Amino acid sequence: MARAVVTMPAQAKRGEIIEIKTLAQHPMETGFRRTQTGELIPRDIIRRFTCTYNGVEVYRADLHPAIAANPLIAFTTIATETGTLTFQWVGDNGYTVTEIAPIRVE
């Protein structure tokens, strides 16, 4: 059910700016839609995305219902040292997904 994909280079030169694309599988239910019987469908969205590089936060996004289903977030960071990047999506109804990607810096 809860899955996410991260696309980024596995290795980079020190100081290089690397591009990261992340995609999480999530319906991003807005909380404004109704069923055929007129009942409001409760909101169910991802609230926050964070990217940490060896434990240091480098990018954070607060998402709102206006983000399309299966949120794509693309951004950049500087390759500073060999280690891991941790991506975390936290949302309504206890939704938590964590992805870890290693990077080798020369």
Next chain:
Amino acid sequence: MPTTRREFLIFAAVSLAAPAAAEAQLDPNLAASRKAAFQEALRRVVGDAQVRRGRVKLQLPPLIDNGNSVPLSVAVESPMTAADHVKAIHVLTEKNPLPDVVSVALGPRAGRASLATRVRLADTQTVTAIAQMSDGSFWSDSAEVVVTLSACLEEGLI
């Protein structure tokens, strides 16, 4: 001035049809409350500070067939050093049920101040991106978009 037929059509649609169509779709009370919500969201983001145009580049397709998934990207001109960098990027809409779209917190470690995502747009409207710099100044860019299929139309929101 537009030269090709395609450019002319886009120009005509954006400049003539957009404001009239947008006003026709919203009932006056709803339009006023959305506007108030947008102003409040803007105040929450920038406080009393002045927002200047420039340095921010907001990219959206001018004509959107399906408002459910619209590619949006923001890039801010900044050296992204410890002394001078972008602290936050906010995207706001005028006529969505909620004005906030996304708020990003970043710093010099990001390398470039950029954001790319996909958003929902409920109506033909103006989308605004605001960047907060490390010196406390705010810069913005707006894009007018024409939405043919609203993200919320089937739910009878508009």
